[in-house]
Amino acid sequence: xxxxxxxxxxxMVLGAGLLTARYLLTPTTxxxxxxxxxxxxxxxxxxxxxxxxxxxxxxxFGNPSAPVTLEEFGDFECPPCGMLHPVLKxxxxxxxxxxLRIIFRELPLVPTHQHALAAARSAEAAGMQGKFWEMHDMxxxxxxxWHEAFDTRPIFEGYATKIGxxxxxxxxxxxxxxxxxxxxxxxxxxxSLGVKGTPTVFLNGREVPFESLAxxxxxxxIDDELKNHQ
Amino acid sequence: xxxxxxxxxxxxxxGDAIYLTVEHLSGRSVRCTIVSGCSEVLSSPYATVRxxxxxxxGAAAYFVVFSLATLAAFGYKGTGKLLALVVGAMFLTTLWLxxxxxxxxxxxxxFCLLSALVTTILTLLVVYARxxxxx
Numbered sequence: 001x002x003x004x005x006x007x008x009x010x011x012m013v014l015g016a017g018l019l020t021a022r023y024l025l026t027p028t029t030x031x032x033x034x035x036x037x038x039x040x041x042x043x044x045x046x047x048x049x050x051x052x053x054x055x056x057x058x059x060x061f062g063n064p065s066a067p068v069t070l071e072e073f074g075d076f077e078c079p080p081c082g083m084l085h086p087v088l089k090x091x092x093x094x095x096x097x098x099x100l101r102i103i104f105r106e107l108p109l110v111p112t113h114q115h116a117l118a119a120a121r122s123a124e125a126a127g128m129q130g131k132f133w134e135m136h137d138m139x140x141x142x143x144x145x146w147h148e149a150f151d152t153r154p155i156f157e158g159y160a161t162k163i164g165x166x167x168x169x170x171x172x173x174x175x176x177x178x179x180x181x182x183x184x185x186x187x188x189x190x191x192s193l194g195v196k197g198t199p200t201v202f203l204n205g206r207e208v209p210f211e212s213l214a215x216x217x218x219x220x221x222i223d224d225e226l227k228n229h230q
Numbered sequence: 231x232x233x234x235x236x237x238x239x240x241x242x243x244x245g246d247a248i249y250l251t252v253e254h255l256s257g258r259s260v261r262c263t264i265v266s267g268c269s270e271v272l273s274s275p276y277a278t279v280r281x282x283x284x285x286x287x288g289a290a291a292y293f294v295v296f297s298l299a300t301l302a303a304f305g306y307k308g309t310g311k312l313l314a315l316v317v318g319a320m321f322l323t324t325l326w327l328x329x330x331x332x333x334x335x336x337x338x339x340x341f342c343l344l345s346a347l348v349t350t351i352l353t354l355l356v357v358y359a360r361x362x363x364x365x
Contacts, residue, residue, distance in 0.1 A: 006304040010297045013241070017248055017293065024252040078262035079273055109262055112270075112337075197263035210261050 054189030062101030076119035125173035243348035250285035
């Protein structure tokens, strides 16, 4: 019996390891409750767990009346955010502004990403001249070009020139309190919603599990939401 | 006794490697987070070997170490030598992976560092066992 005992122990550990792996691989949904109106609410009534409001107005693509809203908390230097960018851009094109609204919230992960804050400030500064999305797209699409740069300022200034911004104003706005405040407010909103990393996407107020951000899975979720709305 | 301790220590490495493998397979660790450099490390090309997560190979290695250490603890002849070979290979791999994190990826993942610590402890235990002439 004693000769067999080590094999029994080894088999038990193997079984426990496989079961643990299987349990951990089972998808979990960390959903934020869908905002629900308070019964017999007055016009000023609040909704359940709506979180902090974030920067106002948020950077939005699409109509406010669109049945599906995707709210992304993103970091321009985060590689998975860069990978999600073309997916969301394609959805915006496919579904159109009447069906899909996309909101971008700043969540630069400092100090993990050394240039994330500069990128967020640059996008905010471009937004002050009405070209947030142009800068947003350009920064994401060139992520690999500036990711390892020592100084990103001349690079982002080059983008500003390219998209036709007033460079002097852009330089001033980058370090403005207004840009900082917007990033801070978006960060506060992220914190209030329990956002732990980027990209984090909320679909009509519910957090989409990270593994469901794969293009084919996210599309199914959007389609389901549209169907439910019909 | 020494091999019994090695078996227990390898369980820590096994748990850590299973967690990292699951994170890799589910894609969760690829997300960027505020407190960890794991996303940079685990989304780097060094995190996979021919498409398979390196952490999965680590889990397999820790399981082999656990099995050999358990057998050695129960007095099976020859398993101590085999254990020393496997742990030696793991230690060399660990040195390479820590070098990659420090000088190539420029980010440290705390779970990878835990694995490095476990392998180092295993190496010390095995070396000590060999010096003491245990088999």
